[in-house]
Amino acid sequence: MSLLELRDVCKTFHAFGREPVKALRDINLTVEEGTITGLVGESGSGKTTIIKSIMGLEKPTSGTITYDGINIPEAKGDELRRVRREVQFVFQDPTSSLNPRMTVEKLVGEGLLVHKLETDRSRRRARVADLLTMVGLSDRDLDRHPRSFSGGQRQRIAIARALAIGPKLLICDEPVSALDVSVQAQVLNLLQDMQEELGFTVLFIAHDLAVVRQICSRVAVIQSGQIVEEGPSETVLANPTHPYTQALLRAVPNPNPTVARQRAQERLAEEKVA
Amino acid sequence: MANNSPARQTAVFLVRKAVSSVITLIGLSMFVFLMVKLIPGDEARVAAGENATPAQVEAVRKSLGLDQPFFVQLLQFFGRLLHGDLGTSITTHQSVLQGIEQVMPQTIELVVLAIIIIISVVTPLATLSALRRDGATDVAIKLFVILSAAMPTFWLALLLQYLLGTQIGIVPISGRLSRQFNIPTQTGAVVVDSLLAGNPLAAWDGLQHLIVPAIVLALPFGAQLYRILRAELIQVLSREHLTVARAKGVPQRQLVWRHVLPNSIGPGITLVGIQFGAMTGAAVLVEGVFGLVGVGSYLTNAVAQKDTFAVLGGVLVIGVLVVVSNYVVDVLQLIRDPRLRAGQLG
């Protein structure tokens, strides 16, 4: 069953005095319930624009975005509240996506408060403490500010914050690309574990195909605002049909000196030809 | 791509600014008009004179149009404004435009000199401060700046005048020009007029008259600029492109001039633009002490006399100057920053 569905979504930006930018052209994308779907593409391909449209922060120029029967761009009142409660986000930069003035307790508990899921302060604190333990932090961290955590830990807080209200759909916009390899692995593992444990649906955005391959069951490749290839990640990554996917795939660094050197040779040769 | 060219974008930007400036000025006039009307007092009586009979007062009221309702007076003002007429002062009985023409050059001369002092003193100080951040030099400069800005302007004016003018005598005590010089008025700015008259001695003398008031006026504003500039410099100094420049082997001096300063002066330029209006007003605090009569004195007097059109005219002229100086600032920023030219930050 599809939880989130984008149909023919287009988005054109009209900036004053500039050429209009067609950021999205006829995007069709389905996210099946209970899966992790990957969306890959290079910088500027329109990934964030899709996310903003799902958030309801950008209005698509045309097309529909349906979440569980609700058309998000049109949603108001109760519907919108439901979307806000059931769809949560984790962003690329864990530093700027957490309010530096709030303690971890407040940050993680904010959703519980806003959606009146837990209005009692001490019980909320206990819930937050549980969540922190779940993402590998401890209740000693409740009163600390995000600044005093490392990047990986901050991203854990961001995930805890998103998971606090028990979302059905979690959307992650390049949640690991700002992190060190070792931390990236921690966060990826965490996401994977949580998803398995809680069974929510994930839309995972990245530009690194290796990351996508690691955790996604399905993948969609986006280039210049268009989905150029879509399918189960095994298939797509094993036999990419679109040249763009192929190029992306080749660009992924391979920590195997022999393979890597060989690929470097190929590239150099291509470069010379070009 | 014509509609995308930097030139066009710049033009569009400037036109937009112009339109909003005009709206701003209209708003400003209405605002001032209302304010002056709220000042208690009877303009007609002021115009007619202290000993005027009630009949004389009424006659004057009628002839000045002061018997009309508020909005009619305002509309009449704008009507006259379209013809470049700012009205007549009730105390000097002179056209406001002419009155302002007489006092404006004086103020502009003072303010411009103060701005020149600010820029030429603050820039090196702030640069030195930022480069030697938290070192003894920085602390000394910072203390000096804060201390000099902590003195009440008029008090410092009195003090400096007494010390430098009267006691030591290295500068004139007051006025604009020593009595032995006789310079025909052309622009109204003594230094400029002296130069136009081909009398550099007189220009030098005029400059000496202006220097202390200009310094006193400059101090508090200079301190603001110093703060902003220092903070900005420190921020710019930490940018990666400076490390890159140093790694390229750029020597310190060139680093500062080519890479640090141009990237740091943006907010400073904007600040000076904003300060322009405030400085013309603040000039009143030094004008009195140094026997100068500028637009600040003119306006102070006009406010005290409830001289509606004189206040309006004065503020409007300052408003135009502020708008113009903001324009100049915008153009300078455009020249400075290619990203602005491309409308990327606009």
Add this chain to the structure above:
Amino acid sequence: SLSGCTAGRASDGSATSGSSSVVVGFKHEFNTMDPLHADYAQTNMVDNIVYEPLVQFDAANDNKMVGMLATANRVSPDAKSIEFTLRENVVFHDGTPFTAKDVKFSLDRYVRLGQGIASQLAGYKSTTIVDDSHVVVNLSAPNAFFISGLADVYIMEAAAVSAHAGTDDSQGWLQSHEAGTGPYEGSSTSSPDGTTATRFDKYWNFDATRPKQLVFRRIDESATEHDELKAGNIDVALGLTASDAESLKGTSGLAVNFVKTPGQTELFFNNSTGPTADPKIREGLKLAFDYAGGYSRILAGEGTISNGILSPAFTCLPAPTPSVQDKAKAKQLLAGLGSTSLDLRYQSVDDTQTQLATLFQSNLKDLGVNINLVPIAFPDYLKTLSSPSTIPSLMLLNDYIMTSDPGAGLDKLYNSANIGSTNKGAYKNAKVDALLDQARVTTDLAQRCTQYKQVETQVESDSAAAYMYQVAFPVGYRSDLKGITASWSATPISFQTLRLG
């Protein structure tokens, strides 16, 4: 280039006194040269030397009338017209001869414009030109005060002025131009920071010892003027405070004259409404002030403590009644005030007034009376005069009666007909009204004098105001200058009489 500014008094022998140019420092804005506004001191300071009136009064000689542009005058017995014989061989600064039509033009213009000096011409009907050297000024009602008001009414050249009439009856042009007959020609570059006047060599009463040039320079701060005078950059300082002037005394090469003016510093009460409508309260307030203390410290012991409602500069005065403090009596009289606190209005631009008001406030505080000092701006002050209900309970001001004959001044201040305009204290006394009405139609000076004295005694006994001090205007100047004395034609001094030593 610095010598001009830094040279002290010592070196002035060569630099300044040798030059016959005199620089005058003055205070407050110089608005216009138009003699229409000669009621304004800064305007009159210049107009007084570039223009001339028909007649003047000599302060040094019992306020006797002297002819300027008129050589003789005759007031008709019914006090309804005055005939003037005009001086011959007088020329305006552009060379045009002065004739009767200029007199008519000038007077008509003032009355037509109805502002400023026009208030001196109240009751003017018309001027009849008899011939080139004779005119008759007709009044709409008998007015014996009229002629003494003419000392500040200047005559301008009809032809030149009407040539620049414009839409404002030449006001714009006259703002910075002049068309007079006086000993000096005004420059056309007058501006708010001053103006320059040059000796007019075809003046009918030419005197080579007048300075060749008079430069008027605006300097608002007393301290600045004080320093500039000492440094030799100005030769006459008109904007000094009493204490600064006092400190100049004894400086070599400088002289200080506290010019005794016809003005008095007075504290007007609202005689009609509020607590001060009660004469006992007024008397109490009057007795509360420490006249002697203020005199010695705020006025630096210059001028005099008031002797009555008129300045000692006037000639027909009743027996002096010096103002004195009497705390005990004041306390007793003021008991009627209860705990009411009063507003004392004053013009804070005048530092002396601020000081006096502060002292008064403290004096009254000692007696248990609270006074709030509330500065008032000129336009507001004028507005408050429009009705007895808005007139301040207490208003501190310097009041000048500009004419040597006090009749017109007394009439303006104390005639109940003038409540709402010039009767500053809303003072009302039928006996005074009657006396003033009588005086207006009395052509005989001596007779009028008796009436004035009666008025003065009555007003004083009603405690219409507290009369504090004669205004003694401190003037510092180069000691080789002569003729810096009190004058009726300009406050405090007229530069007509200025001569180089």
Add this chain to the structure above:
Amino acid sequence: MSNTLTKIAPLRRRTVRAITGVSGVQVIVPIMVALLVILAIVGPLIAPFDAVYRSNILDSLQAPSAAHWLGTDGQGRDVFWRIIAGAQSSLLSSVLIVTGFSVLGILVATIATLGGKRADEIVMRIVDAALAFPPIIFALGVAAALGPSLSSAVIAMILTGWPVTARLLRGVMKETMSQPFIENARVLGVSRTRLMLHHVLPNSLDVLVVKWAGDIGNTILILGGLSFVGVGAQPPSAEWGAMVTGAKNVIATAPWAALAPGFAIALTALAFGLLGDILQVRFNPALRRR
């Protein structure tokens, strides 16, 4: 890493502290400010009424002596005690003014930030108009309209001060609004009020705190300036600006009467100026050291 030079900073600071002990400023300044605040609270209580307010005209303009440490003024009042007594009105009015216009500024900036494009445009035009009006002249006008007194000077300055605050704050708030954590809060379903109170304002007010301290000093100065042009506290008030103005005419003959309150103003402005500076270092991310 982008900000290598900021990393270097702590090092410098320590060196300087070790060599010159200059960072003593950071200890002294808060003490100075605290003393001033205490003075403002107890000043009027400890100063003898007569020395402060009662004219003792025959003792006027006495030079400093054992009886009158800072001499007497033109009314024969004790300058020292007047300065002590005047601390309250001088400081209190500045605090009031600065707080007043900060609140106004915050309100306006909030409207501009939350009210959408049009509200922003209108508000900023108004702010521009207000900025084009020379503050001193504006204050003069407002004070003239209300009648000269300390309270009207206070109101006048509140009305003059807000545009700068509003402009500054709007910029900062706009920047804060573009931070990802704001979006993050919005998609969590946070209400506008909560967004403003818990997310935008707390992250924007740093700037204001810094400005606040610096402004106190400035305000005392400008208040003095207003006194100088005839607007402000009236006799017998011992407000410092009014004291200087009242004594400016005797600056040559009795300099103490104007110098002493002038120094009091300068010292206060200095203390708050330095405080502002210290706070700026604490709060400005660009100057903050790790």
Add this chain to the structure above:
Amino acid sequence: MTALPEQTDTRPEVDALLSVRNLTIDAGTKPDPIRLVQDFSLDMFPGDRVALVGESGSGKSVTARSIMRLDPDFRLSGSVRFQGQDLLKLSDRQMVRVRGHKIGMVFQDPMGALNPLITIGEQVMEPLRIAGVSRSEAERRAKDVLDELGVVNAAARMKAYPHEFSGGMRQRVVLAMALISNPSLIIADEPTTALDVRVQEQVLTLMDKVSKERGLAVLLITHDLGTVAGFTDRVAVMYSGRKVDEATVDNLFEHPAHPYTQGLLQAVPRIDQTVPRLLTIAGAPPHPAARPAGCAFNPRCPKAFDLCRQEVPELRPAPGGGVVACHHYPEAEAEAEAEAGEEQGA
């Protein structure tokens, strides 16, 4: 700490292009200095391509910057010989001549690395202009370098400003600035981290090509082992201010000696194989001011034993070649441990 670490390379030190010996870097004041880097040694020979890897904060950039002496406030000890000259002993002025001329540097953030106000051409030419090369000559050479780096229409693009360039293009410009004076060593501090996968690939290829063509030595700094595999010959691994592992690329990837290196390798998700779970290094690196006693890695090390908590391991030859600083490799046990490490990795 007195013992000289053993060499990974057998070539004689005298031929080395760059020879860093026991470089120790301190920040902070004397009483409580922060030791950022301790006893770092590295040799590079002409044409060598060496990678310096390690997690964020391990001291890679500090080391690179200190080779160039870019931070005047660091206290450096040890020696940095470049072409036989000890850079640490040069005067500031002499150092300026080394920077950009003999050693070029490329930085992480291509946007931040360029001065936004100056044209690309000017910036590329700057090192030459400083060296006194005429403008036309400098322009010509700048165009050549940009051409070489694949900037199409270089002559025209030189007049453009940085904001008009895309990220990949900017990195080419940064590279051009580093290359223009024909240095013999390039230090590239995370030149691709901020870039997209595809651009990353392009830039690396480019560096690869240029350095091969010019026989340039390259010190590549990164935290991603994956990116170095195809590019470098030798890898040095840093952890918390120390070099803990150094080996040839093949050796390092095949037999990672240090547990930290092993951890890093396992944490990289691989496109050619899937694991149910990525293996991670638990915990976070220590702050330089608060390192644990003994081996800095011990709290995170799965194999730590008592000695690790007490004594700092020294660099010793590793079984598979290279050197490693780990108590698990006392000469005898080395082989066995290496085996164990491999098993773990599988």
